[in-house]
Amino acid sequence: MSSVLSEIRKDYLYNLVLKGERADGRRFDEYREISIEKNVISKAEGSALVKLGLSQVMVGVKMQPGEPFPDSPNRGVIITNAELVPLASPTFEPGPPNEVGIELARLVDRGVRESKAVDLEKLCIIPGKQVWVIFIDVHILDDCGNIKDASSLGAIAALLTTRVPASRFGLGEDYSLPVNDVPIATTAIEFGDVLMFDPDVDEESIANTKLTVISTADGSICGMQKSGPGMLTPEQAYRIVDIACQKAREIREKFLEV
Amino acid sequence: MDMDEAEISFFKDGLRLDGRGADQIRPIKIEVGVLARADGSCYVEMGKNKVIAAVYGPREVHPRHLQEVTRAIVRYRYNMASFSVEERKRPGPDRRSHELSKVSREALEPVILTSYFPRSVIDVFVEVLQADAGTRTAGINAASVALADAGIPMKSMISSCAAGKVGDTLIMDPMKEEDNFGQADMPLAMTPSGEITLLQMDGRLSQEEFRQALQMAMRGCREVYEIQRKSLLDKYSQLESEPVQEVQALE
Numbered sequence: 001m002s003s004v005l006s007e008i009r010k011d012y013l014y015n016l017v018l019k020g021e022r023a024d025g026r027r028f029d030e031y032r033e034i035s036i037e038k039n040v041i042s043k044a045e046g047s048a049l050v051k052l053g054l055s056q057v058m059v060g061v062k063m064q065p066g067e068p069f070p071d072s073p074n075r076g077v078i079i080t081n082a083e084l085v086p087l088a089s090p091t092f093e094p095g096p097p098n099e100v101g102i103e104l105a106r107l108v109d110r111g112v113r114e115s116k117a118v119d120l121e122k123l124c125i126i127p128g129k130q131v132w133v134i135f136i137d138v139h140i141l142d143d144c145g146n147i148k149d150a151s152s153l154g155a156i157a158a159l160l161t162t163r164v165p166a167s168r169f170g171l172g173e174d175y176s177l178p179v180n181d182v183p184i185a186t187t188a189i190e191f192g193d194v195l196m197f198d199p200d201v202d203e204e205s206i207a208n209t210k211l212t213v214i215s216t217a218d219g220s221i222c223g224m225q226k227s228g229p230g231m232l233t234p235e236q237a238y239r240i241v242d243i244a245c246q247k248a249r250e251i252r253e254k255f256l257e258v
Numbered sequence: 259m260d261m262d263e264a265e266i267s268f269f270k271d272g273l274r275l276d277g278r279g280a281d282q283i284r285p286i287k288i289e290v291g292v293l294a295r296a297d298g299s300c301y302v303e304m305g306k307n308k309v310i311a312a313v314y315g316p317r318e319v320h321p322r323h324l325q326e327v328t329r330a331i332v333r334y335r336y337n338m339a340s341f342s343v344e345e346r347k348r349p350g351p352d353r354r355s356h357e358l359s360k361v362s363r364e365a366l367e368p369v370i371l372t373s374y375f376p377r378s379v380i381d382v383f384v385e386v387l388q389a390d391a392g393t394r395t396a397g398i399n400a401a402s403v404a405l406a407d408a409g410i411p412m413k414s415m416i417s418s419c420a421a422g423k424v425g426d427t428l429i430m431d432p433m434k435e436e437d438n439f440g441q442a443d444m445p446l447a448m449t450p451s452g453e454i455t456l457l458q459m460d461g462r463l464s465q466e467e468f469r470q471a472l473q474m475a476m477r478g479c480r481e482v483y484e485i486q487r488k489s490l491l492d493k494y495s496q497l498e499s500e501p502v503q504e505v506q507a508l509e
Contacts, residue, residue, distance in 0.1 A: 099360040102353045114460045209364075211457065221468055224444070224459035227360075229367035231453035234472055241468055 010206045017192045023202065024053075029243050031198040036153065036255050038161045046162025046177065050154040053200060054144035059136065059154030061162045063177075065125055065169055066133035076123025076131045080109035082138040082151060089143040107148055107185070107225050108138055108155045111214040114222040115183035118159060122178045125171060132164060134177075145200035148212050148227075152185035157256060182256045183222055184248035187212040188240045190232055195240060197247060211237065213244035217252065221245070268424040268436060275435060276305070283419060283431040283478050284392075288399070288489035290407050298408025300489075302400040305433055306390035311400035313408040316378035330375035334363035336397055338386040358394045365398050365418065365447040365456035371411040380410060391437035395420050398447050398456065403486050407493075415486055416455055418447035419478030421471040423463060428471050430478050442467075446475035450483050 013023060022028065032053030041047040046061035068075060082105035084092045097105070112118065123132035136158070138151045162177040189199045189207035196203055204210070209230030214223035221241065226232065232240075268274060278284070284305030293299035296312035319325040336358045340349045351359075362384070370380065382405070384397040395418035402416040422432035424440035437443050442461025448454050463471060 099356045102356045103360055106353060106357050110460050114462065216462070220462050220464045221459060222462050224457060225361075226454065226457040227364065229364045229455075231368050231449070231455050232457065233453060234476065237454060237457060237472060238469060241465055245465060 006205065009202055013202060013206055014192055017194050022196065024200065026198075028194060029197045029247065031247065031251070032200070034153070034251065034255065036157050038157055044158075045165055046158040046160070048154045048157035048161065050150045050157065052146060052150040052153070052198065054142060055147055055150050056140075056142040056144075057147055057150040057154045058139045058141055059151065059158040060139070061158045061177075062135045062137070063132050063162070063165055064135075065130050065171070068124070068128065068131040072120075073128035074124045074131070075120040076118070077133045078109065078113060078118065078120070078136065079133065080105050080112070080136040080138070080155070082108065082140070084140050084143075088140040092140075092143070103225070103227065104148060104151060105138065107212060107214075107223070108136065108151050110223040110225075111152045111183040111185055112136065112155055112159065115181045115214070115216045117156060117179055117181040117183055119178035119180055123164075134159075134162075143201065145202075145204050146187055146198050149185050149187050149198065152183070152214065153251070153255075156182055156184070160256060181216050182252050183214050183216050184251050184256075185212050185214045185223075186244040186247045186251075188244065190230060190236060195236060195243075197243065211240050213241050213248075215245045215248045219245055219249070268429075268440075269427070274429065274433075276433060278430075280427055281430045281474060281477070283481055284433065286399075286482060286485050288403060288485055290403055290489050290493040296404070296408070298404040298406070298410070300400045300403040300407060302396050302403075304392055304396040304399070304431070306388060307386070307393055307396040308388040309384060309386050309393060309396045309400050311382065311384045311397065311404040313380065313382050313401070313404045313410065315380040315408075316375035316410070317381070319377065319379040324379070325377045328376055329372040330370075330378045330380050332363055332367050332370060332372065332380050332382065334359050334366065334382045334384070334401070336362055336384050336386070336394065338389060338393070342386050342389045358397075361456055361458065362394055362398050362401065366401060366405065366416055368453075368455050369413045369416055369449060370405065371413065374411055380405075389434075391432055391434040391443075392420055392445070394418070394456075395431075395445050395447070399482055399486060403489060406490055414449045414451070415483060416447050416449060417479040417483040417486060418445065418456065419475050419482050420445040421475035421478065423461065423467065423471070428467060428474055430474050442471070444468075444471050444475060446472065446479060448476060448479050450480070452476060 035051045037049040044060040287303040289301040292301045298313040398418040423442040444459040447456035
C-alpha cells in the first residue's frame, strides 16, 4: 500500500517539477523557514534547537576533561554522535545507530572539524595528559526532511553558545568556547534533471541523489558528501556548489555571525 | 595539523615524495578472478593499497524481510584487516567503515541492472589488506571489476580516483603522507561517460580549486577505467582462445 501511494506522490511531484514548481510553492533554491533557539538546555554546556520547516533537531554540547589522542597531544578532542530516535519518524527504529545515523554524525563532525571552527589548541589543559573533550550530540526530534542541514546548523549554533565548564572541574573560571568559523551545510537533491535545495521528506524519498556541501565564512568548501544512489554530472556538481556557497552565506549572515 | 603541514615538504625538484608528478596516479595492478568460491572477484593494488573484492549473487536474501519485490538489493561491506594499518586496527566494523560501505554501495548501485533479479541480493565484500590512503577508491575499482567478473549485468563500469591538495598544490590520487598532512582530499567515482556516482570531500578548497580538482579526479578515473577494461579483456579473451579440451571416449 505504501509503495502505491508513493508512486502516486512521485507522479504528482514530477508533474509539478515539469511546471517548475514544488509542492509547498517554494523556488528550487529556496529554503524553508529557519529558526534557531539557543541555550535551550541549561544542563548542557551549549545547545540549540533548529527548526527547518517542520523538521526539528536538538543539538547539545557537553564538555569534560579527558585524554588527548596520541597524535595530537596538545589539542582538544571532538566527538560527534547522532541519534535517530524512533519518535522522529515512522521509519526510525530503536537500537544502535544504522548507517544513515552514522553518515549524519560523520557529516556534522566533518563540518566542525575541517573548517577548524573550534580552536582546539586552546583546549589543552596539561600537554599530552589532559585536554577538553567536546561531545556534540545530535538528537533528531522530527524528520520532515533535510536533517543533515538542520543538524549541522544545530551543531555550530550550539558550539557558539558553549561555555567551557572549567569551574566545575576546578580548572578556573568558565569561559566561552573559542569558535573561529561558521561552517554551513547545504543540501540539494537531483530529481528529473532539476536541482532542489532543502528537500522535504517527500522530495527526499523521490530524489535520485543528494549532494551536501559545507562551506566556510571565507567562501571555501570544507566538506562534501554525495548520498544516495544516482548520478550527477560535473555541471550539476558545479551548480550545486555555486548555489550552496551563496545559500550558506545568507544563512550565516542571518543567524550566526561570530 | 598546521604545524606538520609547514614542516613537511611534499615536493622535491617538482616531483612528489614517491617520484610522481602532481597529476599522476599511482601504479595500478588489477587481477580478475582471484577467488575460487566467489561468483566474481578481483584484486587491486593502487600504490601501496592492496584490496580484494568478492561478489556473491544474485542469491537468496537473508534475512528475508530485506528482499525487494521488484529488484535485487545490493549490499556492500568494506572491511579493514587489523594488520592493514601502522597501528593495529580493532577488528570489526566501526563508524568509518559503515559510512564507506554506504557511499561505495551507492557508487555502484546506479549502474547495476537490479530489476533483472527481483527478490535477490547481490553481495559485494571488500577486504582492505594494506591501506595507504585511497582504500575506498581502490575498493570500488576492485568491486566494479568483480561485479563484471561475476557476470552481473551493468550499464557500465565504475571507476574511482581521488584528488587532493598539499602545499597549496592540487594533486592526483594522494598517498598516505599527503592525505595525513594535506589540505584536502576528494574521492570521486564515475561512469566512463563522466556521470558522478561518488563524491566526497574534506579539507579546504576554494570553488575554483574544486572545479580543477574535479577535472583532475575525472582524468584519474578515466585512466583507471582503461586499466580495468584491459584486465577484463585480458582474462576473457584468453579464456576464449584456450583450446577446447577434447574429451577422450572411454571405448
